[in-house]
Every structure is written in structure tokens, then in C-alpha cells.
Amino acid sequence: MAYSDKVIDHYSNPKNVGTLDKSKNNVGTGLVGAPECGDVMRLQIEVDEESGVIKDAKFKTFGCGSAIASSSLATEWLKGKTVDQAIAIDNMDIVEELNLPPVKIHCSVLAEDAIKAAINDYRVKNGLPELELEEKKH
């Protein structure tokens, strides 16, 4: 099966690969997936505490090209959004943007899970209640 040009582009030139200091109060970290399942994503956001805007986002992903592309795209979308806006990112937006085939939809779900896990980590660190998350099928 051929990968879409956008997947290939993110895979070849991934955006925002890296690590943020997870001990900082304004950094939220989401680690989702499992090595046995063949994909693990770690997504981090750094929030400007005054404005609530995500000023930086980084990822590292163990997985196929679509998983790498999904997390790379997610970091691009996160930057500049407020935390509240970021919650609204839906996996199907990622599927559409990257033109993912049905067998790769779980990569987008994982990216959405990683975003929400990072936001929750940030919220908990800052004394906010955790968001209730709906379970999506992988």
C-alpha cells in the first residue's frame, strides 16, 4: 500500500521531534500505546501560563510511518492553540489531513489520545480536574 505524500513528508522531515523538561509545571506529557502493540507515542506541550497558549510541542514516536506522521502533525497543530482549543482536535481531522487508509486510523486515535493525555497531565499538575475522555476504538 502506498503512503500519501503528506505521510511521506512528515516521515522524512518530522516536525518538532524532541523532549521537553517534564519536571516543569507548565509542561504536560502524554505517553500512550505499548511496545508490544508496535506503537508508542510521547507528546509534550509547553503552555504559556498567562495566556493558556501552547507555545511549544514536541514528540517522539516508536511506530510506523503513519504513527510518526500523525504525531508530527499533532505537534504542528498544537502550537499556537490554547489548551481548550487543543482538546477539540479530533482523530478524524488527522485522518483527513494525512489521507490515512482504514488500517492506519488507529495511529490517528493514538495521536488524539496522546494530546489528551498531555493536556490532562498539564491540568493535574496545575490543580485542575482531569478531563473525562471518551474511549475511541483503536
Place this chain on the structure above:
Amino acid sequence: MDPRVLEAMLPYFVEKFGNAASRNHSFGWVAEEAVDYAREQIAKLIGADPKEIILTSGATEADNLALKGVFEMYATKGNHIITATTEHKAVLDTCKHIEKMGGQVTYLEVQPDGLIDLKQLEAAITDKTILISIMYGNNEIGVIQPVKEISAIARKHGVLFFTDATQAVGKIPVDVQADGIDLMAFSAHKMYGPKGVGALYVRRKNPRVKVTAQMDGGGHERGMRSGTMNVPGIVGFGKACEIAMNEMEAEGKRLSILRDKLENALMELEEAYVNGNIQHRLPHVCNISFKYVEGEGLMMGFNKNIAVSSGSACTSASLEPSYVLKALGLGDDLAHSSLRFGLGRYTTEAEIDFTIDAIKTTVLKLREMSPLWEMFKEGIDLNTIEWAHH
């Protein structure tokens, strides 16, 4: 396919179009002669008599014919078959089918290097055992089973021995007499012949083996496999066998040198592991796990130029890691991180150098991107992390 094979096949599509089973006109005779000659070429490669070669549509059909055919033919003697968990799906799925038909199948676990345990094999034999089915060389890891020892055990207990030798025939010397093989499946396309042609070797003497036909009809192939013969394909199969016979020794050496060069270079990477026994191995196969990098992601780094696979071709449509690697005891994580390399007649040293470079670069790049690699480098034990399984 080898161009020499195509050349041999071409006349049999248009000019010599006869049906090999039409014995009352010269067109049929020409085709029949061509098939007879090919059958000799095929038999010669494996040390068999031409009468022992049953031509089929490929190794999958030959596997089906051997297993189901023996199961039916020897039903009065017993219903038990012994095989192994690392067999090809064409054997495993056929065994599953046989279980539904009332057969009993023992699936032997393999040792961590992929070899079966001969003591376990012998212990699994019961008075109901009619067949041992163990492949010659594995398609994913290249491990060569101790075929002579297996056949000796089979003989000792009066059990037939069938081997799927699709990966081995044409690559290493396979001799049905010396190896004590009763039935053997193999295929043309694995030795640069056409796709869609294969054969089942069925021993005629000491003991005389019979299989019940699984394809009924005109009684072709000594009644064991009916159906109009694929004359051009069979001619190509014969030619491919002849070429393999002449070139195998030199080609095997050339391939193992290239394979070892590839493997040694890739093993210079940290946390790389060869899967399967490296002493008893086909010369053209190698399978390596690159820990903390996912195989499919890894392949994407170079699959424009290099064809490798993660898992086997038959399973790569699914997201499941290789069942063969799991049978060796690899965890899902290492199984997900594996690549299978297959070298061939047209693989050059320059291509190997290119491959080494491309894979090393991609592994290093993806590890920079891998959260697992980062954790490993920080000394975090990945087993202590509570992963969110999905």
C-alpha cells in the same frame, strides 16, 4: 524470473500449443515430450525418479495434497499428524482444516534458535501417528531443520515424513534419498521459475507412498492431481531446476558471503539481534531485530529502493507481528522490530553496500525519534512502565 527460463517457455504459448494429455496428435506429443523433459529436470535436482514428481499449481497446493492426501489415504492406520509452530501457513492452515475433519495435530514448539527438539518430536509419536510434517528451511528466518535426523526417527516408527522445501530446493543441495524424504513440496518461483507452478515429490519405493487426490477429474499425474497441465509453466519450472542445479554451489557461496557482509555490518548497530540459528541456515536469508525501532516504520525509510519485509509476505497485510518470531520466544516488541532480508540471483555487492548504508541511517534516525530508545538510554527498564494497551 530468470530470462533463460522465459526463453525456454516462450515457444510453448503460441507455436507449440498442444495439450500434454492429448495423446492422439502430434501437437499433444510435442507438449507431452516437453513436460516429460521438464519432469526429468525437476526430478534430477532433488535426486528423485521423474515418476515421483506430481506437478501442481505451486507449493501451497502441494502442501494441501500431501497433508490432506496422506490423512485420507492412511485413515485406517491413524489420524495423528506432527508438525511445528513455525511452519508456513500453507501447512498450518491445512492442519487446522484436518483437525476439523477429525484429525489430531501436534504442533511442536521450537527452540529459541528455531530448530525443533528431536527428543520432543520422537516423544510426540503415538500409534495413531501417520505423518511428520516439518519444513526444510524456514521462509522468515532461514533456519534449516535436521531433516536427516527427522526422517530417521520417522522411519524408525513407521511414520511418513513430509517436508515443505519451498525455500530450500534450488538454494542448497536437497536429495530425497540421502535425506530420507517421503513427500516434499516445492515451487518454481522460488528458484527464478514462473509463478503458479510447483510440485509434490511422492516416494515410489521403500516405502511406496500414496496420497488421495484432492483435485478430481481426468486422472492426470498418476491419478493424484487432475487438471490440464500448465505446459509453458512446467517447461519453465524444468529450466529453472536445471539452472539451479548447475549454479547452486557457486551461487550459494556468493550469497552467503553477501549475506554475512550485510549481517555483520548491521550487527555493528547497538541493540541489534539476529533471529534464528546462524549455523543451520539458508545462504540467502537473514532476519534481524533492531530494538526500539518499529519494523514498518523502518522499512518506509528505504522501501523505494530496497524490498525487505517485516513479518512474512503472507502476514504483512495485518498488523500482527510475525508468528514465527513469536514462536522463537521473542516478545511482541522485538518481533515488531524485525526485518527479513532475502538475497537473490540478481543481488549485487553494490546493492548490499547501499542497503547497509540505508538501513543504518534509518535505524539511527528513527531511534532519535523513538521514546523507547530515549528511555533505554536513560536506563529506564521498559518492563516497569505501565503501558496503555490498546
